[in-house]
Amino acid sequence: MTFALGPRAISAGYMLAAFDQVGSTNTEAMQHARDGGQGPQWFVAAEQTAGQGRRQRAWIAPRGNLACSILEVIDVAPAVAATLGFVAGLSQEAALEQVSVEAALRLGPGRPRYALKWPNDVLAGGAKLVGINVLAEAVDSRLAVVVGMGTNVVAAPEGMPTPAVSLAELGVQISAEELFTALTDAWVEHRGIWDNGRGFAEIRRRWLERAAGLGDRVAINTGTTTIEGIFDTIDETGCLIVRTPEGRRIPIAAGDVYFGNAASARAV
CATH class of the missing domain: 2.30.30.100 (SH3 type barrels.)
Known part of the structure; x- marks a missing residue:
């Protein structure tokens, strides 16, 4: 199976660059913008060897996990662009719910429950399942925004500051390619709601409905x-x-x- 965009992403004009192995999908995406690429474009790899997450932490994605980045070149302020992290969280949660349908039927009440942890993580059972980071750089008077996402599909890293978990450990048997296709369509939906920051109030409302630790x-x-x-x-x-x-x-x-x-x- 190969990486492919979902039908909504294709209709919306998104492009795709897929790699067998890459140092960092974030680096590839930002370099594309520096070279004049306008996006919107997804960058995805079967294996990522030299990625970085928040606070310059190593972000290695072995084969079977999902490492991808979305590039948007837009006319917004950096502070507004930062709220795309919430769009990514909602998109990931929606994609995970979609691909977890079979597991939900099989596992019943024991099925995974996903929650969004501020600022940019997705949790399952209190453990980190997805990491997200947002990078922005001025390019030709516009802002190139790269949102990188890493999902533990088949394996979770050890020795992290907080516990991590994989979909496989949760009983969700899907491929990185399946999840990626669902994610690209979910991004189109939530990116449309966000509308260059004008719709952040609705994104905020939806995010709070799924927030981990709210009120705690x-x-x-x-x-x-x-x-x-x-x-x-x-x-x-x-x-x-x-x-x-x-x-x-x-x-x-x-x-x-x-x-x-x-x-x-x-x-x-």
């Missing part, structure tokens, strides 16, 4: 400090709002998030 105890390690309180909401710019024990509401633009008992144990 949370700690965010920003790299320079740790802020603890209750995960209150995300605001109209996508910042996480922490309500502190003193009643202050603090917006957080970036950081590593820990919920519940892990809030004190891990956010140090």
Whole structure:
């Protein structure tokens, strides 16, 4: 089976670059924009050997897992472009639900439940299933935005800051190619709702319906400090709002998030 766009993505004019092996789909996508490519275009690889996730963490995708990036060249401010991470989360969740239908019928109440973790992860049973990062660079007076996504289809990495899980471990037996096709169509839907940031209110509403840890105890390690309180909401710019024990509401633009008992144990 080979990687292919879904019918909605094809109708919407998306293009595809597929690789057997690549260092980083993000690097390929951004270089394409620097070379004058306008997108929208997907970049996907059967194996990724030198990718990077958030905070420059290694992002290696062995064969069977899904590593892909979407390039959009658009006229928006960088802060608006950053909210495409929420579009990616919703798109991933929708694609996962679609391809998990057979597992849902077979596993019944034990089927996987997916949740979106701020800022850009998809969880299953509290463990990380999908990682997402957003890169942006000015190119010829427009903004080249690359959203990279990595999904643990057949294997989950070990030794990560938080537990990770694969679809195979969850009993969902699908291929990276099947998931990719579903993802490309789900992206068209949610990218359309987002509408260059004009529809972020609706994206925000849908994201909050699927948010992990909403209303629970949370700690965010920003790299320079740790802020603890209750995960209150995300605001109209996508910042996480922490309500502190003193009643202050603090917006957080970036950081590593820990919920519940892990809030004190891990956010140090």
